[in-house]
Amino acid sequence: MDKQQLIDCHERIKPFIHNTPVLTSHLMDEMAGAQLFFKCENFQRMGAFKMRGAANAIMQLTEGQKRNGVVTHSSGNFAQALSLAAQSLGVKAHIVMPKNAPQVKKDAVRGYGGIIVECEPTLQAREHESKQIEEKYGATFIHPSNDDAVILGQGTAGKELLELHPDLDYVITPVGGGGLIAGTALAVAYFGKNCKTIGGEPFEVDDAYRSLLSGTIEGNTTINTTADGLKTQLGDRNFPIIQKHVERIIRVTEEEIVSAMRLIWERLKIVCEPSSAVALAAILREKEAFKNQKLGVIISGGNVDLDHLPFQKNF
Structure with missing residues (x-):
C-alpha cells in the first residue's frame, strides 16, 4: 500500500466522513511534559475512526x-x-x-x-x-481490521493530523485488531518528518507487544480488560506493516487506563471510551521518553455505556 493509494483513499471517502478536530490542553501538556495534539475520532460519524x-x-x-x-x-x-x-x-x-x-x-x-x-x-x-x-x-x-481497504481508510485520520501538525515527533494509537495502528503507521511513514509510530496496549491483552517480540502473531489467553475495543488480535495483512513501521508498543495497567480516561473527560471535556485512553496512558507511563516532544494522540472513539463507566462510583 503506497502513498498514492492512501491519498486516493482519503479523497474517495471525504464525502462520507468528518475531518475531526484536534484538541490541545496546557494542563495536559504540563502533566505529560510534552506537547499533546489529540485527534478526536470520538467526533467521527458513528463515534469512532472505524x-x-x-x-x-x-x-x-x-x-x-x-x-x-x-x-x-x-x-x-x-x-x-x-x-x-x-x-x-x-x-x-x-x-x-x-x-x-x-x-x-x-x-x-x-x-x-x-x-x-x-x-x-x-x-x-x-x-x-x-x-x-x-x-x-x-x-x-469485510474484516474489521485485517483488510487492505480498511487499513488505508483508518490511516486517513493520521494523515489529517499530520497535515495540520506536520512537525510531530510521534503519533501514539491504541492497538487492538491492528487496523488503526497499521494505517497510522503508513500515514506517518508517508507524511511525517522524522516522525515515529508507537502503540499503547493493556497488559491484560498484550498480544501485539508479544507479537513484535516473537515475530509471529500471538493470541491472548485472557481478555480481562476494561478496554473492550482492544480484545481482538492482529492479522496477516496488518502485522507486516506494524513490524516494519511501528517503533514499539507500551503496555499499561487497567488503573492507568481508567485514570487516563477520567483525565480526558475532566480536562478535555470530551467523551472517550476506555480503549481510546490507552494511548494517553502509555504517554503518562513513560513521560521521560517523551519529554519536550510533540505527540499526536489518536482518540479512537467515544462509544461508551454511560450506565457502566469504569470510574463511576456506586451510589
Whole structure:
C-alpha cells in the first residue's frame, strides 16, 4: 500500500466522513511534559475512526458486489461503522453479533440499518454465521481490521493530523485488531518528518507487544480488560506493516487506563471510551521518553455505556 493509494483513499471517502478536530490542553501538556495534539475520532460519524475504513472498503467493491451486500462479525464499533457506511452508500449490511453484545450496541446497529444475526459468543460461531450469509446472499465479507481497504481508510485520520501538525515527533494509537495502528503507521511513514509510530496496549491483552517480540502473531489467553475495543488480535495483512513501521508498543495497567480516561473527560471535556485512553496512558507511563516532544494522540472513539463507566462510583 503506497502513498498514492492512501491519498486516493482519503479523497474517495471525504464525502462520507468528518475531518475531526484536534484538541490541545496546557494542563495536559504540563502533566505529560510534552506537547499533546489529540485527534478526536470520538467526533467521527458513528463515534469512532472505524467509519473511515468501512466506507473505503465498501466503495472499493464492484457494482455487483454492492448489490449483494456486505457482511462482517463485530460486537462493537465496526458493526456500527459498516452499518452506517453501507446505509450511506445504499448497500445492505449483514452484521453477525454475539448474543451477549450490549443491547445499546445492537440498537445502534439497527438504527444505522444493519441486519443483525445473533450467534454464540465465540470466534468460531461468528465466522460460521458470516460464511453462511456469504453463501446465502453472495455478500462480501469485510474484516474489521485485517483488510487492505480498511487499513488505508483508518490511516486517513493520521494523515489529517499530520497535515495540520506536520512537525510531530510521534503519533501514539491504541492497538487492538491492528487496523488503526497499521494505517497510522503508513500515514506517518508517508507524511511525517522524522516522525515515529508507537502503540499503547493493556497488559491484560498484550498480544501485539508479544507479537513484535516473537515475530509471529500471538493470541491472548485472557481478555480481562476494561478496554473492550482492544480484545481482538492482529492479522496477516496488518502485522507486516506494524513490524516494519511501528517503533514499539507500551503496555499499561487497567488503573492507568481508567485514570487516563477520567483525565480526558475532566480536562478535555470530551467523551472517550476506555480503549481510546490507552494511548494517553502509555504517554503518562513513560513521560521521560517523551519529554519536550510533540505527540499526536489518536482518540479512537467515544462509544461508551454511560450506565457502566469504569470510574463511576456506586451510589
